[in-house]
Amino acid sequence: MSGLEKLQKSFESYFAHRHFPRDPSSLYDPLEEFLLNSGKRIRPVMCLLGNELFGEIHQDAYHIAAAIELFHNFTLVHDDIMDRAPLRRGKPTVHSVHGEPTALLGGDAMMVVAYDYINKIEAHYLKNVLALFNKTAKEVCEGQQYDMDFEKMHTVSLPEYIKMIELKTSVLLAASLQLGSIVGGASEGNQNHIYEFGRNLGIAFQIQDDYLDAFGDPTKFGKQVGGDIQSNKKTFLMIHALETATGEMREILLSAIAENPVNKIELILVVFKACGIDTWANALKEQYLTNAISHLDEIAVSKARKESLRELAYYLITRDK
Amino acid sequence: MSGLEKLQKSFESYFAHRHFPRDPSSLYDPLEEFLLNSGKRIRPVMCLLGNELFGEIHQDAYHIAAAIELFHNFTLVHDDIMDRAPLRRGKPTVHSVHGEPTALLGGDAMMVVAYDYINKIEAHYLKNVLALFNKTAKEVCEGQQYDMDFEKMHTVSLPEYIKMIELKTSVLLAASLQLGSIVGGASEGNQNHIYEFGRNLGIAFQIQDDYLDAFGDPTKFGKQVGGDIQSNKKTFLMIHALETATGEMREILLSAIAENPVNKIELILVVFKACGIDTWANALKEQYLTNAISHLDEIAVSKARKESLRELAYYLITRDK
Numbered sequence: 001m002s003g004l005e006k007l008q009k010s011f012e013s014y015f016a017h018r019h020f021p022r023d024p025s026s027l028y029d030p031l032e033e034f035l036l037n038s039g040k041r042i043r044p045v046m047c048l049l050g051n052e053l054f055g056e057i058h059q060d061a062y063h064i065a066a067a068i069e070l071f072h073n074f075t076l077v078h079d080d081i082m083d084r085a086p087l088r089r090g091k092p093t094v095h096s097v098h099g100e101p102t103a104l105l106g107g108d109a110m111m112v113v114a115y116d117y118i119n120k121i122e123a124h125y126l127k128n129v130l131a132l133f134n135k136t137a138k139e140v141c142e143g144q145q146y147d148m149d150f151e152k153m154h155t156v157s158l159p160e161y162i163k164m165i166e167l168k169t170s171v172l173l174a175a176s177l178q179l180g181s182i183v184g185g186a187s188e189g190n191q192n193h194i195y196e197f198g199r200n201l202g203i204a205f206q207i208q209d210d211y212l213d214a215f216g217d218p219t220k221f222g223k224q225v226g227g228d229i230q231s232n233k234k235t236f237l238m239i240h241a242l243e244t245a246t247g248e249m250r251e252i253l254l255s256a257i258a259e260n261p262v263n264k265i266e267l268i269l270v271v272f273k274a275c276g277i278d279t280w281a282n283a284l285k286e287q288y289l290t291n292a293i294s295h296l297d298e299i300a301v302s303k304a305r306k307e308s309l310r311e312l313a314y315y316l317i318t319r320d321k
Numbered sequence: 322m323s324g325l326e327k328l329q330k331s332f333e334s335y336f337a338h339r340h341f342p343r344d345p346s347s348l349y350d351p352l353e354e355f356l357l358n359s360g361k362r363i364r365p366v367m368c369l370l371g372n373e374l375f376g377e378i379h380q381d382a383y384h385i386a387a388a389i390e391l392f393h394n395f396t397l398v399h400d401d402i403m404d405r406a407p408l409r410r411g412k413p414t415v416h417s418v419h420g421e422p423t424a425l426l427g428g429d430a431m432m433v434v435a436y437d438y439i440n441k442i443e444a445h446y447l448k449n450v451l452a453l454f455n456k457t458a459k460e461v462c463e464g465q466q467y468d469m470d471f472e473k474m475h476t477v478s479l480p481e482y483i484k485m486i487e488l489k490t491s492v493l494l495a496a497s498l499q500l501g502s503i504v505g506g507a508s509e510g511n512q513n514h515i516y517e518f519g520r521n522l523g524i525a526f527q528i529q530d531d532y533l534d535a536f537g538d539p540t541k542f543g544k545q546v547g548g549d550i551q552s553n554k555k556t557f558l559m560i561h562a563l564e565t566a567t568g569e570m571r572e573i574l575l576s577a578i579a580e581n582p583v584n585k586i587e588l589i590l591v592v593f594k595a596c597g598i599d600t601w602a603n604a605l606k607e608q609y610l611t612n613a614i615s616h617l618d619e620i621a622v623s624k625a626r627k628e629s630l631r632e633l634a635y636y637l638i639t640r641d642k
Binding site: 021023026027078081100101102104105107108109112113115116119123126127130131137138141142144146148149 | 342344345347348399402403421422423425426428429430432433434436437439440444447448451452455458459462463465466467469470
């Protein structure tokens, strides 16, 4: 078992208990159930890794990891309402089973319980931890708002998209690492580097996500390949294609977007390949990975201690599902 | 100007600034606007009163008061979505102007900013304050869930209704006082008494609310008199009427509820009067007020210091709007 798998198991065993009161069960039981349908627990594991990089893992890192996991799940419950999504991780979403009011209120309660976990940590770093947690939570909300705003916009530039991804996805990964590092006793300089490692890695992670939607192996990729293309989602690939495609390719692209032909995904993939969007995306991902690793290199601990974070980085950006 | 009005003005001047970042304005501007359409600021004033009872008002009481006001407004924004309410304080609700997704996300962001205010206070009581704030926030969510559950139930008993009101309304009033008292340096015993004062007062406050809906003076009461009756809302009055009306009065009541005649409000008010529901409600309110005052009496500070809280109590339960 790798270092990552060990931490994942260790977090699961800490997290395997009831998080909410019994009553009202109409509010809390759907939340317990949602948390069991787990996902990969990437963020809590990153929190534990952030601690481990600087010292033995302290109980407080588990508390913060739980808070992060609850916060992340709260955003999923609310995002699913906003997106009117019927499914999440292959199961019906909370609002589609229990109704919007309960999903909305349940998300609220989940967020409060996240703060309960934060409040379990030792008092001396509570203020710092809470400050970073709050800053991140606000940024995640901002990212979601930009994402919704972008849906209504005709064009979105690459820098605008990257800023949105940074807020919506990257900062929570980065903060997970930094929060763990605070518990581990990292200096401010090292905290900054581990945050930047996570922020850059988060963008590379999203590029991989967007890439898999278009070029993933349908036998491995959990979702329908081309789902983003079908729904005209502005992704790294689509934004770059719109910025670079010319001549016939541009015409095919624009008419496929406007007219939704039955072979839309196929047509747009032809454009993506012809314009070298796949190669471009991989190169951009490598660039963010390189930035991330350079910050990891700067952290003043032995190279051996950094192995798990390096493993995580390569796992996240080479995954095929 | 009374002590209460002074504190209200003082809170308003502390609170009169932008609470959210500028961007994305699509997320934050609706929240700023909502906060300007103020309401009576009862909860933040109670927080300041809780501090003032034990000592000079400390800056931290203002921070906590702001957090409470933001939390309260966050619940209003989300409750309005759940209730599909078109109006709040005479103005269109956030979701009806800006759409549900923005109102939902905006509520979330408002709650995070509430925690930002909490984090401004001195570190030494941060843990205690956060614990009470979280406990209360969870209870308010539970109260809202019970309220929604009750809508689907055929009958609700008085103890069930009181428990719901306690969670949905009372605990936040009680916690506002106690949080202020923590800043003021109150002992645990005194904190307990001020909380119980607020909890009992909160129930009396709700009885008055329910009473005004049925028996308020239409020229003073802000909302349509009889709105609760029209929508078959389970209120203190309705629950007691259903428990006590017999014979012809019971028949009129049940058929008015079931059949929604044009003179429904009139008919049900006849039943309420015939069954002495108004007298009963006033007596019940007095009983909770007496309980509240007995806790106020127990607090170990001079009688003179308690004057503003006594003034508040009588204001809240004798108000006509």
